[in-house]
Amino acid sequence: MALLRTAFRAxxxxxxxxxxxxxxFGGSYGLLMHAKGFAIVYPLAMGYVIFAGSMEFVTVNLxxxxxxxxxxxxxxxxxNARHLFYGLSMLGKFRGLGWRKPYLIFTMIDETxxxxxxxxxxxxxxxxxxxxxxxxxxxxxxxxxxxxGWLAGGVLxxxxxxxxxxxxxxxLSILLGQWDDDRNRRGAGGSRSRSAIADLADSAWPHAPAxxxxxxxxxCLMLFGPDRFMIPAMxxxxxxxxxxxxxxxxADGTDGVRNGEGR
Amino acid sequence: MMTMTTWxxxxxxxxxxxxxxxxxxxxxxxxxxxxxxxxxxxxxxGVLPHAMTGLxxxxxxxDVSPFSGFHxxxxxxAILTIVLLxxxxxxxxxxxxxxxxxxxxxxxxxFV
Numbered sequence: 252m253a254l255l256r257t258a259f260r261a262x263x264x265x266x267x268x269x270x271x272x273x274x275x276f277g278g279s280y281g282l283l284m285h286a287k288g289f290a291i292v293y294p295l296a297m298g299y300v301i302f303a304g305s306m307e308f309v310t311v312n313l314x315x316x317x318x319x320x321x322x323x324x325x326x327x328x329x330x331n332a333r334h335l336f337y338g339l340s341m342l343g344k345f346r347g348l349g350w351r352k353p354y355l356i357f358t359m360i361d362e363t364x365x366x367x368x369x370x371x372x373x374x375x376x377x378x379x380x381x382x383x384x385x386x387x388x389x390x391x392x393x394x395x396x397x398x399x400g401w402l403a404g405g406v407l408x409x410x411x412x413x414x415x416x417x418x419x420x421x422x423l424s425i426l427l428g429q430w431d432d433d434r435n436r437r438g439a440g441g442s443r444s445r446s447a448i449a450d451l452a453d454s455a456w457p458h459a460p461a462x463x464x465x466x467x468x469x470x471c472l473m474l475f476g477p478d479r480f481m482i483p484a485m486x487x488x489x490x491x492x493x494x495x496x497x498x499x500x501x502a503d504g505t506d507g508v509r510n511g512e513g514r
Numbered sequence: 515m516m517t518m519t520t521w522x523x524x525x526x527x528x529x530x531x532x533x534x535x536x537x538x539x540x541x542x543x544x545x546x547x548x549x550x551x552x553x554x555x556x557x558x559x560g561v562l563p564h565a566m567t568g569l570x571x572x573x574x575x576x577d578v579s580p581f582s583g584f585h586x587x588x589x590x591x592a593i594l595t596i597v598l599l600x601x602x603x604x605x606x607x608x609x610x611x612x613x614x615x616x617x618x619x620x621x622x623x624x625f626v
Binding site: 345469477481 | 530540542572621
């Protein structure tokens with residue numbers, strides 16, 4: 252018991268900032284699900300089996316569109332592709348933890364990765380249990396937010412028309428945060444030209460991943476329409492990144508792994 | 515409102531869950547002994563996260579038409595609000611709450 256108690260005491264403080272965010276975004280998600288007419292079991296079940304904030308919001312749209320599980324599967328892989336790289340960096344830390352290892356993988360998100368990979372755990376604290384509590388606390392904040400938001404949807408004295416914009420607002424503010432991160436990155440491109448156009452192009456290089464992510468899907472949206480642009484957009488983005496590899500690789504490396512969605 | 519049946523909804527959620535879990539479990543299945551992943555994988559890991567956010571922004575706005583309705587003006591105003599709030603406070607909570615409230619006010623009171 253003492254083992255569990257010290258691990259819990261160590262895990263609680265670093266998750267408290269996440270609690271505020273998760274109550275807000277989980278609440279928005281619960282409110283949105285209520286506004287779209289879903290029973291509370293839907294957001295809770297989705298929170299349980301998906302537990303990836305952006306993808307849960309996207310799934311609301313998927314449930315309201317035509318039935319296409321294959322596209323949903325592919326979209327989930329692409330949207331959550333960053334988990335692959337979190338996993339690659341946690342291979343060592345999750346090793347030898349028995350049944351706790353699959354739980355830690357099952358519950359891995361940007362926030363748990365950020366804490367588990369960065370927080371210094373004192374030697375007196377069991378690292379496996381520390382990470383289990385980080386995951387469990389993050390999940391409880393998320394579920395708590397969903398329940399509060401969904402219940403609030405039934406008693407709110409105001410019209411919730413337009414609440415669906417929270418999805419675009421969330422993604423856009425994540426994008427803006429990542430854009431600032433990109434700007435702080437140095438060493439992209441090797442051009443020594445002094446012309447204004449070349450300078451502009453050089454300053455755009457750190458933003459190339461974000462720009463590809465905006466422009467390729469926007470072009471595909473215009474070409475293929477709102478219902479079938481996603482898969483061509485994802486394929487073309489992969490192709491674009493493989494073509495731009497020689498230009499982007501040195502500039503990026505592994506630090507992109509840290510800059511996940513942040514919910 | 516949802517038009518698909520309950521079973522189609524369950525299948526959709528299951529598909530999303532399977533795709534998501536694949537991204538979580540695959541590295542541990544592929545590299546049980548911390549073998550180093552190929553460089554292409556590392557590279558895509560660096561560039562994909564930011565690109566996917568751009569894709570999600572486009573996805574969230576995909577049904578906005580500049581040629582009909584209010585020509586995307588409420589969305590444009592809300593986006594501008596988010597950009598300004600972001601530059602001012604650099605807080606995701608403030609940006610998301612401010613932009614969403616702005617949009618709700620616009621579609622409920624101004625563009626009706």
